[in-house]
Amino acid sequence: MNKINIRKFIDREITPEEALALTKINGLQLIELFAVANEIRKKYCGNKVHTCTISNAKSGRCEEDCKFCAQSVHYNTNVLSYDLKTKEVLSEEYINAEKLGSSKFGIITSGRSIKKGSKDYSDIKKFLEDTKSKGKNIDLCCSLGLLNKDELLELKESGMTRFHCNLQTSVGAYEDIVATTHKIKDRIETIKAAKEVGLEVCSGGIIGMGESWEDRIEMAYTLKELGVDGIPINILNPISGTPHGERKHLSMDEILKTIAIYRIIFKDKVIKIGAGRESILKDFTGMAFLSGANGMLVGGYLTTKGRDSQEDFNLIDSIKKLWE
Template identity: 35%
Template sequence: MNQTTVMDWKVYASKAMQKEVLTPQEAMLVLRADDDELLPLMNAAFQVRKHYFGKKVKLNMILNAKSGLCPEDCGYCSQSIVSTAPVAKYTLLDKETLLAGAREALNRRAGTYCIVASGRGPTEKELNQVVEAVREIRDTMPLKICACLGILSDDQAVRLKEAGVHRYNHNLNTSQSHYQDITTTHTYDQRVETVDTVKRAGMSPCSGVIIGMGESDEEIVEMAFALRELDADSIPINFLNAIPGTPLEKMGRTPAKKALKVLALFRFVCPDKEIRVAGGREINLRTLQPLSLYAANSLFVGDYLTTPGQEITTDHQMIEDLGFEIELCAL
């Protein structure tokens, strides 16, 4: 295993704060750092995070607005057509339920409310429902809205932007070289094109990854540089929650120290972007969750799409104990 020194991590932090690009070889050293170097590594990542974001933490809440019923074969997903996991299946929730979710996001002190729907992409009826709900949320609540509805056309993206959607999420999920091992019903290039569609419409692009799906360290580095190239404003880092009934059910968990090195890597490679520790943090990071916020500056509060999250009060307490501050929504 490669080892490095404390001074090397300070150099990494200095490079990141000057927006100098790491080499792929330097990036690999982060993932393969000796475990004894974990605290100096996280301290270096924190210097970058603090430089761009101070000690503020952005909170996000997901609403699973449409569950199951998805024709795609994504191996990690309990809602896909190939999954036998016993998840709820329902069509897009009505406007009042979407509005109630927004009010709950405010109760959780979340600044961003994420409306997520399963499926390849929205039908016109579904898009109309989301547009109507978003307009009312924007008129009545101080929230940023993120939508995640699958593949979009240019016209659909423009309509979401005009309704008041701030951000659109469409994850790359894994590296281009590993993609066909995870999903075959759509391509990596289609995901990239959707993010480009979002940018053209004027919405903030949100795109991230899922770590722990059998990818190599080289492919994790590939993901980090791909997202830097894509210029995603927000990068959710998910860690696989291997759900029984999905093709990846036997993958196990990412060790907590490895997960922290991944977060540090993304902070160095994408220094001024919102790095969000996302799905699977509870079962992968376990008791080391607080350390994740030394690299990440954002997290989800509450449940995920089909899996439970941590108690909201526990997340609030974690942020307070670290001496960090919840960032309020500034529209």
């Protein structure tokens, strides 16, 4: 293929067709792609590493049949299951995240949704109100499934500043990962409702589930159209017992190429590396931050233990030195 002028995308928007053409880059021009993505990150986002600490606030027994998820009741994964953590436990975790220096603290619950009128909804609302009344120093984010506009507005007024709802993959490929229990339009409607009430939205997906490059580009432009504020890129870490349990890991160049192309598409947004950072990227984590990433989860994930939090912040110091 003819060599692509990648640098032209530093100062102008890239079309879906042009983004798809970048997926065919290989060899030495990959290094140029990573360098341009890093230059865009620096120009539009600066040298801040955005961090988020999450609480797996309610685990397991999820009625949805997402094929990648260890928490689905449809699969035998032996994941730890428990009811919603108490307000006291969540408050302690919030304080620990604050001490660590995280930018955000996220409450993540399993299940289709935490609906208004339930005890779980009331308890989360009370936690948000109490934390807000004390003068929160880090933003409060929630991932509570498929909510409506009234619920999102009420939670915003209680103290939630950002709502998380991943698309996971493209509209076209969604039925390949969630066969029966809900549709991607349910997620899109939740994201639209969150934006309508003035919440920031964090939404991305998982790469490595058998999707095509076309699917990854389609997902990116759907997210762009929805106006999301942060884009987490998770790398599938196959979990035994799920339908994706035997999949092979993506190659490093494919992961880094995805991050770089997303940075070119989302010039001024936070692109956050989530699941798979320690287990799959490993020694290539630094390269992810030289290829356009500028955010990461610290202190562990949902059903997978992360690195020690202090090690994560030591890594952040190293990233900042790489950026200098």
